[in-house]
Amino acid sequence: MKADELLRTLSAVNKVARVITMADGSRLLILEHGGRILGLFTPESDENFFWTNPVLASIESAKRFYDSDEWHNSGGERMWLSPEIDLFFPDYPDLALYHQPRQLDPGNYELSTENGCPCLTNRLALTPARSGKRVELEISKSIAPAVDPLRYEPGFSSIDSVYYAGYTLQASLKITGGDTGCRIGLWNLLQLPHGGDLVIPTHSKAVPRVYFGDIPPDDLEISDHLLIYHMRAGGEQKIGIRVVPVTGRVGYLYRTGNRWALVVRSFTANPSGEYIDSPWDFPDEIGYAVQACNICSGLGEFSELEYHAPAIGGETGYTCCRDESLLWAYRGDKETILEIAEKLLSSDLRRQLISK
Secondary structure, three states, X not given: OOHHHHHHHHHHOOOOEEEEEOOOOOEEEEEOOOXXXXXXXXXXXXXOOOOEOHHHHOHHHHHHHHHOOOOOOOEXXXXXXXXXXXXXXXXXXXXXXXXXXXXXXXXXXXXXXXXXXXXXEEEXXXXXXXXXXXXXXXXEEEEEOOOOOOOOOOOOOOOOOOEXXXXXXXXXXXXXXXXXXXXXXXXXXXXXXXOOEEEEEEOOOOOOEEEEOOOOHHHEEEEOOEEEEEOOOOEEEEEEEEOOOEOOEEEEEEEEOOEEEEEEEEOOOOOOOOOOOOOOOXXXXXXXXXXXXXXXXXXXXXXXXXXXOOOEOHHHOOOEEEEEEEEEEEEEOHHHHHHHHHHHOOOOHHHHOXXX
């Protein structure tokens, strides 16, 4: 959906939203409800790089959606907390009930400006299922520019057929009260149009862990330094990748009409950090930094690019943390987009990529 269409709908249903224009012309649509970056747009186009919920296409359906008790998944980028089994399964180890804590999403975010940058802040309290002890928290997200990383690269700086947009996300998590003995971590999730290819460069051969769902064998391609996940299946599936082989970059390639798009997330992968999220049935199997969730069901049709930051609390000795990531997005002809993907992600990409 286009920025002006989203703004018109959100305004009509009394949801605070703002379009921010960066110095390089990149535009972001920020939604206070849920603390989401709902859209990313190049200076030249009103086409969104992110997936947004189709209910936002009309005022009537958006009003029904936001008036309902269901999870308000507007789309775009959001910030959750891990471990999932503690915070989304209130009766764990019983997995019958999955519930997004409403104090986390949509939460009670406030949109403000700090040091010239838009900032989203949510103060909340949660009770992890296994400890049963209340913890008080503050999540903050600040948005700053991220200029094109290829601007000085020979052969790339003068390409006129490709358009760029990007931003830097500076997030923080603080334990402000209650139990400091439980470990808790930032969990970033980005929803993108379904049917593309997730590209994960690795230092060594990755062994993906299937969290749930049946993944067709042809949808995963794994070599010594690259994992490609063709996110095209029906139903719901999820994989996780341990932190040790992760390089700190993950990309997503998808087609829009006769043009192609590439979205790259650049983040810190720290094997010495405490990555505490785990598969649902194996709570002691931790250490996963990157996850990918393929959704083509009643929840919608989107692909999620996810990463975790190291936890705070408990034996970590920390009660606060900061996490910074960058997002780079390009749109253009297929050949040039693949060249950019090879430059930013892996020179093996074109040899390994077989989806059309």
